[in-house]
Amino acid sequence: DGGITQSPKYLFRKEGQNVTLSCEQNLNHDAMYWYRQDPGQGLRLIYYSQIVNDFQKGDIAEGYSVSREKKESFPLTVTSAQKNPTAFYLCASSIQDREQPQHFGDGTRLSIL
Amino acid sequence: DQQVKQNSPSLSVQEGRISILNCDYTNSMFDYFLWYKKYPAEGPTFLISISSIKDKNEDGRFTVFLNKSAKHLSLHIVPSQPGDSAVYFCAASGYNFNKFYFGSGTKLNVKP
Numbered sequence: 001d002g003g004i005t006q007s008p009k010y011l012f013r014k015e016g017q018n019v020t021l022s023c024e025q026n027l028n029h030d031a032m033y034w035y036r037q038d039p040g041q042g043l044r045l046i047y048y049s050q051i052v053n054d055f056q057k058g059d060i061a062e063g064y065s066v067s068r069e070k071k072e073s074f075p076l077t078v079t080s081a082q083k084n085p086t087a088f089y090l091c092a093s094s095i096q097d098r099e100q101p102q103h104f105g106d107g108t109r110l111s112i113l
Numbered sequence: 114d115q116q117v118k119q120n121s122p123s124l125s126v127q128e129g130r131i132s133i134l135n136c137d138y139t140n141s142m143f144d145y146f147l148w149y150k151k152y153p154a155e156g157p158t159f160l161i162s163i164s165s166i167k168d169k170n171e172d173g174r175f176t177v178f179l180n181k182s183a184k185h186l187s188l189h190i191v192p193s194q195p196g197d198s199a200v201y202f203c204a205a206s207g208y209n210f211n212k213f214y215f216g217s218g219t220k221l222n223v224k225p
Contacts, residue, residue, distance in 0.1 A: 004156070006156075009154075033212070035215075040122065040217060041217050042115075042117070042119075042202060042215035042216050042217040042218060043157075043202065043215040044215075045212055048211070048212060050211065056211075058212065090156050090157070092156075098145060098206050098208075098210065098211070099145050099162070099164065101147055101149075101159035101162060102159075102213065103159070104149075104156030104157050104158070105156050106154070106155050106156045107154070107155070107156050109154075
């Protein structure tokens with residue numbers, strides 16, 4: 001059963017702490033994306049990767065970092081430099097065709113303790 | 114600078130009637146548009162798309178209309194069902210864009 005798995009579903013971060021959100025897909029998609037959703041706002045792109053070992057900043061990359069060492073995995077680290085990290089984070093993947101929709105995971109809700 | 118806008122945060126419709134969700138965009142280079150549906154605490158799921166070479170695309174109860182001159186698209190759901198209650202996002206992309214731009218979403222409530 002192919003899909004995208006995000007973990008954990010809920011995550012709490014202490015001030016000054018880095019946390020890593022996991023995203024794994026078994027859809028054999030080349031492209032992967034991280035979005036942030038805040039109340040009343042659309043999805044804002046944090047980082048994306050179109051191929052292994054390569055990634056680009058999205059619109060709100062400051063305070064975040066990513067890696068793409070494997071096709072299946074695209075973890076997102078929320079660093080202590082991200083001053084307002086409380087949000088719902090969504091990971092997505094797609095084939096390398098801009099006229100194909102992205103498939104989304106069920107998200108991780110990050111909160112500050 | 115929001116390039117894709119959904120100006121209605123919420124919409125309430127009676128079961129069986131038509132739901133019309135609207136989306137406006139500003140970038141004339143956009144030529145591919147999608148609608149996603151999202152339930153609480155879940156990721157968005159793809160609903161329907163339209164390319165700029167068309168002005169209408171239908172899939173069952175869902176129809177998307179595109180008015181390129183007005184830079185406007187709409188999603189029609191007929192007939193609306195309570196299970197359609199969710200947040201709907203429109204998204205746009207274009208040639209040489211390697212990402213999608215999302216609107217802020219419209220929360221649809223279909224009343225039984």
